[in-house]
Amino acid sequence: MGYELTGKGLNEAMEEWAKDYAIYGPRRFENGGRFSDTDCIRYGEVTSVDEIVFDQKSEFSFKEVLLPVSEVLFYYTEDSVKEAEGPKKGALIFLRSCDLHGVKRLDEMYLHNGPADSFYRKIRERVKFVLMGCERECTNGFCVDLGTNICTDYDLSVDLAGDGYQVDCKNEAFDDLLQQLCLRQKEVVPAYVTETSVRVKIPEGIDQRISGSSMWREYDSRCIGCGRCNFVCPTCTCFSMQDIKYTDNEKAGERRRVWSSCMVEGYTEVAGGGSHRKKNGDRMRFKVLHKFLTFKKRAGYHMCVGCGRCDDICPEYISFSDCVNRLEAGMKEVAANDSQ
Numbered sequence: 011m012g013y014e015l016t017g018k019g020l021n022e023a024m025e026e027w028a029k030d031y032a033i034y035g036p037r038r039f040e041n042g043g044r045f046s047d048t049d050c051i052r053y054g055e056v057t058s059v060d061e062i063v064f065d066q067k068s069e070f071s072f073k074e075v076l077l078p079v080s081e082v083l084f085y086y087t088e089d090s091v092k093e094a095e096g097p098k099k100g101a102l103i104f105l106r107s108c109d110l111h112g113v114k115r116l117d118e119m120y121l122h123n124g125p126a127d128s129f130y131r132k133i134r135e136r137v138k139f140v141l142m143g144c145e146r147e148c149t150n151g152f153c154v155d156l157g158t159n160i161c162t163d164y165d166l167s168v169d170l171a172g173d174g175y176q177v178d179c180k181n182e183a184f185d186d187l188l189q190q191l192c193l194r195q196k197e198v199v200p201a202y203v204t205e206t207s208v209r210v211k212i213p214e215g216i217d218q219r220i221s222g223s224s225m226w227r228e229y230d231s232r233c234i235g236c237g238r239c240n241f242v243c244p245t246c247t248c249f250s251m252q253d254i255k256y257t258d259n260e261k262a263g264e265r266r267r268v269w270s271s272c273m274v275e276g277y278t279e280v281a282g283g284g285s286h287r288k289k290n291g292d293r294m295r296f297k298v299l300h301k302f303l304t305f306k307k308r309a310g311y312h313m314c315v316g317c318g319r320c321d322d323i324c325p326e327y328i329s330f331s332d333c334v335n336r337l338e339a340g341m342k343e344v345a346a347n348d349s350q
């Protein structure tokens with residue numbers, strides 16, 4: 011069912027929803043940007059639709075709601091362990107189509123890739139999604155080539171329409187309130203883009219032999235291994251464990267999982283001082299092939315959703331989409347070497 015609402019009407023709806031849900035959306039953090047006097051758009055709790063930034067892409071994705079940057083899993087003392095309680099309320103997350111496709115990837119990793127992760131599930135079960143329509147393409151995004159530009163699997167959608175909003179509701183739990191607050195009912199189709207300036211061509215038939223291509227060596231020096239590309243990615247899921255000991259009793263403390271990155275030094279270190287991927291180019295290879303080869307073998311679809319955030323954030327101006335577009339030549343190179 012579709013609805014037309016004024017900003018005041020939508021804010022009244024959000025006030026009601028806030029009784030059951032913490033509402034998250036991309037909002038502006040003034041002076042929170044990378045450079046002095048710049049702002050940052052990232053996810054945070056909002057109380058009104060006016061706080062939500064509709065005309066810019068968030069630097070970080072919705073991921074930090076489902077997978078907090080630092081999450082306490084349990085508390086321990088000498089003789090007891092207590093699991094951390096989940097959030098008191100459910101969550102309502104405003105997000106774009108590519109990011110909503112990203113949720114499917116997180117679910118695949120945390121719920122279906124072996125035993126389900128109970129900490130993730132505890133949050134995930136209580137989350138509802140509000141799709142934000144995309145009227146125009148975003149910088150560096152390539153969602154159309156990955157088929158993530160359209161999404162119908164949402165609870166609600168919200169699009170700006172003149173001074174008001176158009177809402178589509180697919181979850182009848184929200185219908186009654188919207189009927190009371192709307193100006194009128196109407197058919198609503200969330201906006202989506204049909205083409206992007208950045209294109210990717212993912213070659214069919216790439217295989218692990220591409221690990222031997224010379225293309226990866228360029229990234230040994232260009233990439234500085236900062237891990238930013240992983241942290242902003244809605245589909246990167248790696249973390250490290252940290253035990254925090256309390257200072258008044260070292261035998262008591264808490265265990266946290268904290269975001270980590272396959273691009274940073276130390277991530278693949280093993281006992282005895284070994285490391286699976288010492289060079290930055292090898293880490294780039296691992297990341298790209300996870301997104302476009304190994305994940306697909308298991309799940310049947312690509313891991314990357316084409317949001318372009320990794321390109322937006324890289325301090326070395328490394329383009330992930332360019333790298334993907336080089337895979338075909340890389341594959342030809344190793345095939346030619348094999349035939350010699």
Ligand code: SF4
Nearest residue numbers: 243314315317318320
């Ligand atoms: S790899 Fe880059 S483009 Fe793909 S989902 Fe992650 S951040 Fe977005």
Ligand code: SF4
Nearest residue numbers: 233234236237239324
């Ligand atoms: S953001 Fe750029 S420099 Fe940093 S790890 Fe990723 S590719 Fe390398």
